[in-house]
Amino acid sequence: MIKITRWLMPLLGALTMLTAALPSYAADTFNWKMVTTWPPNFPIFQTGVVRFAKDVETMSNGRIKIQVFAGGELVPALQTFDAVSQGTIELGHGAAYYWAGKVPAAQFMTAVPFGMTAKAMNAWFYYGDGLKLWQEVYAPFGVVPFPGGNTGVQMGGWFNKKIDSVKDLQGLKMRIPGLGGKVIAKAGGTPVLLAGGEIYTALERKTIDATEWVGPFHDERLGLYRAAQYYYYPGWHEPGTVLEVIVNKKAWDSLPPDLQKIVESAASSLNVTMYAEFEASNNKALRELKEKYKVQILPFPADVLKELHRLTKEVLAEEAGKDPLFKKVYDSFLAFQADNDAWTVVSDDAYSNALKE
Amino acid sequence: MIKITRWLMPLLGALTMLTAALPSYAADTFNWKMVTTWPPNFPIFQTGVVRFAKDVETMSNGRIKIQVFAGGELVPALQTFDAVSQGTIELGHGAAYYWAGKVPAAQFMTAVPFGMTAKAMNAWFYYGDGLKLWQEVYAPFGVVPFPGGNTGVQMGGWFNKKIDSVKDLQGLKMRIPGLGGKVIAKAGGTPVLLAGGEIYTALERKTIDATEWVGPFHDERLGLYRAAQYYYYPGWHEPGTVLEVIVNKKAWDSLPPDLQKIVESAASSLNVTMYAEFEASNNKALRELKEKYKVQILPFPADVLKELHRLTKEVLAEEAGKDPLFKKVYDSFLAFQADNDAWTVVSDDAYSNALKE
The missing domain is CATH 3.40.190.10 (Periplasmic binding protein-like II)
Incomplete structure (x- = not known):
């Protein structure tokens, strides 16, 4: 038995060390679907969502893979919120005022007549009560919202x-x-x-x-x-129409803190770059x-x-x-x-x- | 020998599988320093940088650790660019017009009289030639720039x-x-x-x-x-004064793609949230x-x-x-x-x- 032990001990030791070194998250891979309210290839809107999905996949080194579907490809455009709420789909992109029939207060999270422009909406979301209220408005539906784009001032x-x-x-x-x-x-x-x-x-x-x-x-x-x-x-x-990234609450809770922050950061990044693309176009x-x-x-x-x-x-x-x-x-x-x-x-x-x- | 082999083979197999499962990046940890042009605890500016560093650490699950120093704590505020250029420091935060003596064109990357406001600067950076030109302007110094904040319109x-x-x-x-x-x-x-x-x-x-x-x-x-x-x-x-996140080129090149995207996304996120904090304050x-x-x-x-x-x-x-x-x-x-x-x-x-x- 002595020979076995001599070989085995360092190997067992190496195995234990490797297991410890292996980050706790590495085992978890999330294969998620994302549906949107936009037509396929709809410029700036849908192309921005595709960029978001790619950013999340890159930052997570493939631990989150997101398959993006335009409106109607998997569920009808205006069922995006329901699909994410029910958890059949993990992620969505759209505009909160589409869900006014379900929850009228959601309209403030997109745009109201004579309301705030992009810069003020972001200030309200990130440093006022805006995002907190948005979370409260969506909580009964099990949906977690993030600002995820802005069209700027639209035309009349x-x-x-x-x-x-x-x-x-x-x-x-x-x-x-x-x-x-x-x-x-x-x-x-x-x-x-x-x-x-x-x-x-x-x-x-x-x-x-x-x-x-x-x-x-x-x-x-x-x-x-x-x-x-x-x-x-x-x-x-x-x-100053705000677009939204929405996440099913249970799916969100299943993410470790690093992946949660990656999704949040990718949404903030989309928020500023989508607005920039509108202003440039x-x-x-x-x-x-x-x-x-x-x-x-x-x-x-x-x-x-x-x-x-x-x-x-x-x-x-x-x-x-x-x-x-x-x-x-x-x-x-x-x-x-x-x-x-x-x-x-x-x-x-x-x-x-x-x-x- | 038969007994050894019987024990050893599955263990060796498990070891090989674990090594393969271990993401290639997991071994690399980056302990970086970040210096800024701002006084300690300077609200919105320095506090925003601290948020950026924390975001990067969270998203990378600790694979990038950033120690943040205010101006004068490690190097004088106005040597931020030099320190990052020389690579003694990996990251910096400041404003490009501070480096006008070295490279006059840098001034366009912060603010020029009667120039563009925040929304237009972002459009120029992300969807015009702005960021490309900024990279060109900093390339001779071995510094990689990202937009990393905006004060909005200042007072006269x-x-x-x-x-x-x-x-x-x-x-x-x-x-x-x-x-x-x-x-x-x-x-x-x-x-x-x-x-x-x-x-x-x-x-x-x-x-x-x-x-x-x-x-x-x-x-x-x-x-x-x-x-x-x-x-x-x-x-x-x-x-529409733009603040910058700057990275030493060699340090940047040493990052795998996931960590590069994490730094880039954290900078974009800082870009929109810092502007929001100014507008809210x-x-x-x-x-x-x-x-x-x-x-x-x-x-x-x-x-x-x-x-x-x-x-x-x-x-x-x-x-x-x-x-x-x-x-x-x-x-x-x-x-x-x-x-x-x-x-x-x-x-x-x-x-x-x-x-x-």
Whole structure:
């Protein structure tokens, strides 16, 4: 037996040391699926999500593998939240206001009319109560949210007639979802719900008089300039639309701290780079729409914006009256916005004006 | 021998399998130092760097450990770049315009008078030529840069007399470094170089007539309201000051791809969260300065801004004439800014105006 022991002991020792050296996580590999609310290859949105998945896989050295599916490839786009909530899918990317029917307060986490822009939304999320409230809003559904992108200020939309005064909104059939739609209804218009793929035909056939979509880059791509000739700004209804990375709570809890931080960091990184890609892409399209396609790019008249702003306050107050959670988030949102707007007057606004001197 | 073999074979097999399962990186641990240009515990700046270091350590599960040192703790603040370039230190955090004496083109990577704001700088870095040019500018020094924070639009500074016209700049002794200082000199003033710790006393003893620093949050903390009563906006000389994470090239190359991506992602994350913290902190201080300390918060007159803008173009053209690399970066910067400014007119600017209707 002596010979066996002499060989065996160092080997057993080496085995024990190796096992100890092996990081505790190394054994766990996570093969996750991620579904989104975007069409396949949808630029900036879906391509950003693919970048996120790749970043997570690289940072985790393959311990998290994410298979990304566009809307409809695995589940319908608007079932993204449900799929992640139920845990059939671990990860999702979309926009919180799509889930307004389930939880109205979610709308503040994407965009509300005359609400905060990208810089203020991020300040509210990361250094105000924003993200904490978002987690509270999604907790009953077992979903963990992260800010994961921003479109910047959107455009006001495409119109087949000029909007010269508040009267021109009366009877207007406009594709505009959510709170913006409620404001248009209050102004005497008719909000219409249409999926992205149906917009062009409806506008071209005059089933609708107007539509909002995203911004110059995506609007040009959808060919909307062939269906309407007036392109209005600014996007009063979506001043800094936040996209979200959502994670099933049980899947999230199953990750060790290093992998949790990797997912969180990849989402923050996507948050800043997606916004950057929008800012880098919109002006070229805007110029083409103006110069190549002879679109009339017009500002909403001041009195129209003033009236829409007034009606927005009515709509938000009504929603707050119906739902205590909506009111709780609205109060936090309003206070933070008032604070940031006051700072913006002496910073970004004053600087933008200075540039024009 | 048969008995030995019977015991040994499965053990050897297990050993081989374990060695194969052990990720290739697990053996490498990196004990890195990080120096900064900031005072110890300097809020938002230094505290952000500490957060970055912790994020990297968490994401790498301790495979990168970063010891953070404030300016002067290990090397003087303004030797941060040299220390990282020489490789005595692996990581640094500061602002590229501090290295203008070494490489003038670096100034575009932080802030130039009447240049781009945070959103446009990020668009230029991530989806324009910005980061590529930054890498080119730092390559001769063996330093790899990443955007790692933004102050947002700064304030114009503290003055012990009113600035009613361009004439009031003549003879003005103002603490304002870099390109902003060159513009003030052209306007007939005298730019003075002072470290942060010397500013208060110089202003209080009237050795200088004026100073710029950061924004309300940091300016209040430095007590500048006790030394001058006029606080001007906007910060025409620093409209979106970018902070940097810098890595020694050899240290960077020694990292496996997963750890490289972790450092890069932590820097992007710091980039968005540091800006968010500034946006969340400035207004409270602004309000206190106004209400509690009775500071007069005033806009620069339009003709003063117009003249400073004109002189800025002269200064930048002169610098471009002296240095081809400066010119190359300036051309890219100018083109990108013109493009983004045109988009900003119909997006952020129009929306800010709409909010005021």
